Amino acid sequence: FCLNKLCSKFEVDMKKMEVPVRFYLGRHTTNKYISLFQTVSCKCKLMQAYFFQQLRTVEMADGLLEDQFDTTVKMSTYLVAFIVSDFQSISKKSQHGVEISVYTVPEKISQAEYALSTAVTLLDFYDDYFDIPYPLPKHDLAAIPDFQSGAMENWGLSTYRESGLLFDPEKSSSSDKLGITKVIAHELAHQWFGNLVTMQWWNDLWLNEGFAKFMEYVSVNITHPELQVDDYFLEKCFTAMSVDSLTSSHPISTPVENPAEISEMFDDVSYRKGACILNMLRDFLTPEAFKYGIIHYLKTHSYQNTVNAHLWESLTNVSCHSLLPCMLSRRLKLDGFCSKNRAESPASVTIMDTWTLQEGFPLITVEVKGQEVTLKQERFLREANSSKTSKYCFLWQVPLTYITSHSSAMQRFLLKSEKDVLYLPEKVDWIKFNVDLRGYYIVHYESGGWDALINQLQQNHSVFSSNDRASLIHDIFQLVSIEKIPLDKALNLSLYLSKESEIMPVTQGFNELVPLYKLMEKRNMEELENQLKGHLVKLFKTLIDRQSWSDDGSVSERMLRNYLLLFACVRRYPSCISTATQLFQQWKESDGKMLPTDVSLVVYTEGARTDEGWDFLLEKYKRSVSPSEKWMIKAALSYTPLTHKLLERSIEGELMKTQDLPSLVITVSKNPKGFKLAWDFLKTNWGKLVKKFDLGSSAISRMAVGVTDQYSTREMLHEVKSFFGSLAQDQGSGLRSIQQALQKIQQNIRWMDRNVPLLKAWLDRNSL
Numbered sequence: 001f002c003l004n005k006l007c008s009k010f011e012v013d014m015k016k017m018e019v020p021v022r023f024y025l026g027r028h029t030t031n032k033y034i035s036l037f038q039t040v041s042c043k044c045k046l047m048q049a050y051f052f053q054q055l056r057t058v059e060m061a062d063g064l065l066e067d068q069f070d071t072t073v074k075m076s077t078y079l080v081a082f083i084v085s086d087f088q089s090i091s092k093k094s095q096h097g098v099e100i101s102v103y104t105v106p107e108k109i110s111q112a113e114y115a116l117s118t119a120v121t122l123l124d125f126y127d128d129y130f131d132i133p134y135p136l137p138k139h140d141l142a143a144i145p146d147f148q149s150g151a152m153e154n155w156g157l158s159t160y161r162e163s164g165l166l167f168d169p170e171k172s173s174s175s176d177k178l179g180i181t182k183v184i185a186h187e188l189a190h191q192w193f194g195n196l197v198t199m200q201w202w203n204d205l206w207l208n209e210g211f212a213k214f215m216e217y218v219s220v221n222i223t224h225p226e227l228q229v230d231d232y233f234l235e236k237c238f239t240a241m242s243v244d245s246l247t248s249s250h251p252i253s254t255p256v257e258n259p260a261e262i263s264e265m266f267d268d269v270s271y272r273k274g275a276c277i278l279n280m281l282r283d284f285l286t287p288e289a290f291k292y293g294i295i296h297y298l299k300t301h302s303y304q305n306t307v308n309a310h311l312w313e314s315l316t317n318v319s320c321h322s323l324l325p326c327m328l329s330r331r332l333k334l335d336g337f338c339s340k341n342r343a344e345s346p347a348s349v350t351i352m353d354t355w356t357l358q359e360g361f362p363l364i365t366v367e368v369k370g371q372e373v374t375l376k377q378e379r380f381l382r383e384a385n386s387s388k389t390s391k392y393c394f395l396w397q398v399p400l401t402y403i404t405s406h407s408s409a410m411q412r413f414l415l416k417s418e419k420d421v422l423y424l425p426e427k428v429d430w431i432k433f434n435v436d437l438r439g440y441y442i443v444h445y446e447s448g449g450w451d452a453l454i455n456q457l458q459q460n461h462s463v464f465s466s467n468d469r470a471s472l473i474h475d476i477f478q479l480v481s482i483e484k485i486p487l488d489k490a491l492n493l494s495l496y497l498s499k500e501s502e503i504m505p506v507t508q509g510f511n512e513l514v515p516l517y518k519l520m521e522k523r524n525m526e527e528l529e530n531q532l533k534g535h536l537v538k539l540f541k542t543l544i545d546r547q548s549w550s551d552d553g554s555v556s557e558r559m560l561r562n563y564l565l566l567f568a569c570v571r572r573y574p575s576c577i578s579t580a581t582q583l584f585q586q587w588k589e590s591d592g593k594m595l596p597t598d599v600s601l602v603v604y605t606e607g608a609r610t611d612e613g614w615d616f617l618l619e620k621y622k623r624s625v626s627p628s629e630k631w632m633i634k635a636a637l638s639y640t641p642l643t644h645k646l647l648e649r650s651i652e653g654e655l656m657k658t659q660d661l662p663s664l665v666i667t668v669s670k671n672p673k674g675f676k677l678a679w680d681f682l683k684t685n686w687g688k689l690v691k692k693f694d695l696g697s698s699a700i701s702r703m704a705v706g707v708t709d710q711y712s713t714r715e716m717l718h719e720v721k722s723f724f725g726s727l728a729q730d731q732g733s734g735l736r737s738i739q740q741a742l743q744k745i746q747q748n749i750r751w752m753d754r755n756v757p758l759l760k761a762w763l764d765r766n767s768l
Contacts, residue, residue: 073135073155074303076198081154083142090116095124099138104166105145107625114167115141118181121223122188129219130192131295132302139191141165141184146657148693151183153190153212160187161659163627172628173597174551174558178227182216185223189215197298200305202262206252206356207306209266210274211294217275228556231504233279234437234467238474238508240272241442244361245382245478248739252277252356253308263696264736269359276440277355283438284351284399285315292318308356351397351414355440362396363484364415367446368431371424375400375415380442382481382747401438405429405456408463430456436467442475444484450476454489457496466502473497473505477512481751487758495766498539503560506543510536510567516759519712519748521672528756531763537571544568549579551596558598565602570639580606584613592620600629604636614642634660638667643674647681651688658692662699666706678707683723690731701737708741712748720745 058066087103090112094100100119102112119141127134136156143165151160164183167176193215194208213236220229243249252274256262282290293315301310363380366373379394398415405428413422424431430452433443445453453472456463464472476493479485490512497509513536520529537544547561568576580599584607587595595603607613614637621633634656637646649655650664669678682689682703693699708720721742727733 075155079155079195081157092116092120094120096127096133098123098134101140103140104143108166111166111168115165115180115184118184122185122219125219125223126188126192130298132192132298134191146659148659148699151187153187153194155195158187163631166627168626168628171597171626174555176628178555181220181224181227185216185219186212192298197301198305200307202256202265204253204307205265206270206274209271210278213271213275214278226555228554231556234470234504236272237276237437237440240268240276241361243268243740244273245380246740246743247383248736248743249359251359260696263694264701266698280399280439281352289318312352354396358394360394362398362441363444364433364441365444365446366433366449368449370427373422373424373431376419377415398441399439400433401435402431402433403435404431410435432468434471436465437471442478444479450489454493457493461496461499466504470504470508473508473512487755488762491762498542501543503556506560507563518710519752522675522710523713528760533571535763537573540564549583549596549599551598562598562601565599566605569602569606577606588616601632601635604633605639608636608640614640634664635667638664639671641673643668643671644677651685662703665703669707682707695732696735704737705741709744711745712752714749717745717749
């Protein structure tokens with residue numbers, strides 16, 4: 001139990017203090033246990049401490065034991081946690097002498113080994129990377145059977161959903177391993193960013209969450225290179241941009257005044273945009289300078305509270321400053337760090353205020369004439385009829401990177417004004433900005449710039465890195481949404497995907513193209529919908545046919561295999577249906593034993609299409625002790641036309657855990673047979689859901705947006721607006737997520753009005 005949850009009626013602040021703690025636990029009877037536990041919890045304002053080191057147990061009268069704990073380090077109140085349970089644990093010491101333990105329910109302790117070894121490796125990494133010893137004698141990681149949060153970084157006792165901590169080598173997929181490793185990396189990074197140094201107030205939550213999200217990738221890339229974590233960073237930035245391009249977005253650092261507003265800060269802007277701008281800053285300063293800066297920040301402000309400015313001060317102080325080793329300083333100056341094309345002075349770290357104190361991000365428009373490259377910036381905004389002022393009153397200092405057809409060596413330019421010019425040493429066929437998505441911006445190429453890039457992709461796409469190919473796909477389709485680019489040009493670019501094999505460009509292609517037919521599924525446009533679906537199957541046919549039904553290959557190859565085969569089976573590709581059906585029958589006959597983990601979701605989804613298969617999977621779900629297996633079965637069950645059975649039995653926690661309800665509702669809403677069912681369920685049970693998950697929580701926000709974000713008719717816009725408009729303030733009428741949901745539907749309506757005729761004409765011309 002976390003004290004910040006138990007004490008919801010009290011104000012929980014960031015003030016740090018030291019407290020000696022005594023905790024009384026009844027040993028023999030449930031009644032004494034509950035009574036004493038309630039006594040402890042109702043005195044929680046006095047118990048702002050973490051029970052991090054037990055000193056002794058003293059036997060008392062009436063069958064009680066008194067556990068006495070040491071004084072805590074100076075810490076914030078929201079990081080306090082204690083657990084009373086019958087969990088079992090396994091333990092191991094880190095190289096730095098910290099006792100690390102993983103706790104779980106007894107029947108799942110065999111699934112704790114991977115988390116333990118990963119936690120040991122990562123805690124040692126952070127200890128060395130930050131050059132600050134982990135200050136507690138132990139760290140426990142606990143798998144909570146039903147846990148609304150994904151995980152929580154309580155100091156010395158981090159808590160997780162079982163699916164975020166437990167790994168079954170026989171039933172967990174490569175995707176599960178990657179996810180578990182990242183979650184552990186995130187929570188352990190918080191032991192420094194968030195626990196050792198804490199934001200002064202929730203308006204700067206990103207100093208905790210943005211850093212922890214960013215450090216997931218830094219740490220896992222070094223400690224677990226086989227997981228290829230860098231392949232997935234782009235997706236975080238693309239997701240953040242989809243929210244940040246709406247007028248309902250907010251600055252990374254923004255005022256909050258009540259619990260609902262605080263809860264809504266735990267969103268993609270704080271986490272994902274925060275991580276993306278830190279990645280941009282790291283690239284701008286160089287990884288070495290950035291590392292020295294954050295070490296200076298942590299050491300200077302240990303056991304204290306901070307605001308944005310403290311981070312910028314630390315980074316500014318080390319940039320081309322004596323705090324850096326002389327050799328590093330010289331190297332930075334030689335490669336242009338202090339030169340005009342990179343930064344005019346160390347104080348240029350203050351560029352980050354333009355990224356944290358205003359919402360949104362820039363659209364960089366590029367026009368090449370000979371050797372002259374004209375650059376313009378404006379806010380990328382999806383709103384219809386947005387006034388010129390709303391788009392142009394924003395100004396960022398943008399660290400640009402680029403390559404050209406004549407040089408793959410990355411060049412830099414700091415754009416500080418609305419318009420500027422850079423000069424190339426020679427004429428080029430094309431120029432590509434935002435190399436490997438190092439920056440948080442979208443690029444538009446005017447005067448034939450896009451045509452040249454599309455031509456290069458079609459001739460030899462390997463000239464660009466896989467990340468650059470993914471970002472080109474992302475950017476051109478986003479530009480279609482704001483009418484900067486016609487749809488047919490974006491679709492022409494996508495044709496090169498028939499020759500693509502890397503996970504990020506392929507999945508980004510799906511991410512842009514699949515939502516188009518998902519809009520049609522909810523508008524009864526069956527002919528055009530099927531035409532587009534058929535086109536996509538043909539576009540990726542060669543790659544689909546190359547996939548094996550095995551667990552062979554790298555992590556990225558295995559994750560791509562699952563993605564492609566699932567798409568193929570859902571689209572009723574004959575060879576996929578045949579193999580998946582055969583594997584499901586074999587798996588069923590073996591009572592759910594023999595099946596490659598990375599294709600399990602595909603096989604389950606195909607098997608769930610029949611009543612008999614659906615019922616068999618449901619029974620397997622009830623009996624399974626593997627969180628990974630349960631997640632895949634739940635997803636498979638929700639993809640089918642029989643989804644009403646799930647929703648009806650899940651609201652009370654009868655069939656599925658409370659923590660799984662939001663993702664279930666959202667998944668059902670993506671089902672062409674279940675989207676209206678999910679919306680009706682959300683409306684009917686809104687009051688229960690708000691009570692169950694709390695107003696402003698990520699669960700409520702995800703459902704409000706996720707259930708409605710594929711609607712594209714004025715009738716559904718009116719229905720959604722009427723429902724949310726009828727709510728009282730304490731039921732969520734003022735939530736930011738509701739504004740996002742409405743703006744997304746409006747955006748879909750505009751897209752369909754403009755582009756359906758263009759899409760039809762293009763498909764008629766380009767049958768593969």
